[in-house]
Amino acid sequence: MQRIIKNGQLIDETWHLLPKDAAFDSLPNCDDIIVPLGLWVDHGPALKARDGGLGVWLDAGDEIEEIADQLDNFQVIALNFPAFTDGRHSSTAYLLRQRYGYKGEVRAIGDVLRDQLFAMQRCGFDAFALREDQDAESALQAFSEFSEVYQASSDQTLPLFRRRG
Template identity: 70%
Template sequence: MQRIIKNGQVIDESWHLLDKDSSLDGLSNSDDLIVPLALWREHAHALKVRDGGLGVWLDSDEEIEEIVDDLSHFQVVALNFPIFTDGRHYSSARLLRERYGYQGEVRAIGDVLRDQLFYMQRCGFDAFAIRPDRDPYEALQSLQDFSVTYQAAVNQPPLFRRRQA
């Protein structure tokens, strides 16, 4: 069982992340599923009436705007980083939080490494599926790498505004 970082803790993964070529055949009605965007587009009506939790995952070339009207159906929005150098979903996380007011879990999946977590958290991610060959407990420590930040973040104003308060 994979362990993920969520809300500053390492926990056992309870969601089932479906592959891009998955179908709904043979799936339990009560499992918590994170489905690829293509499966959501094709079977949204069936997925909405399931008893289990529902999430969607987007690849780096898929836009957040494709799911904006459906955000209320998802407990999790997972954003895939196919390689660690592909940073397009940093912006997607910020859009989810700031523009669209999404309050559910925003999870980083794929090639997610320790060095990215601090910055991902500042953009709005609150869960991280670390690459399987890496230690999630070591990666968790990276969230404390910096004690002071100057720039604004999703959950924090810039330093000069914090000092005025």
């Protein structure tokens, strides 16, 4: 069983991340699933009628605006990083928290490395499915490596100069 980092804790994964080519007919009714955006677009009403939890995942080229008015349908929004050098979804996480007020889980999936966790958390991510070669236990230290931040962000709304004095 895969382990993920959620809210600074290492936990067992309970959600099933479905591949892009998942067929609607083969979906379980009771499991907690994270579906690709295309499956949600094609079968949204039927997916909402399921008994299990529902999440959606977006690829790097997918825009959150496509489902911005439907965010209350999802317990989890997973944002896929196809390469660690592709940071487009950092902006998506920030938009989810700041512009759209999303309170559910925002999860980083794909090519997620330990070195990115602190910055990703600042953008609005609260869950991380690390790349398989990453040690999740030691990755927890990434959240405490910096004691202070200068810039305002999703997790600290005031910059340092506004907090001092």
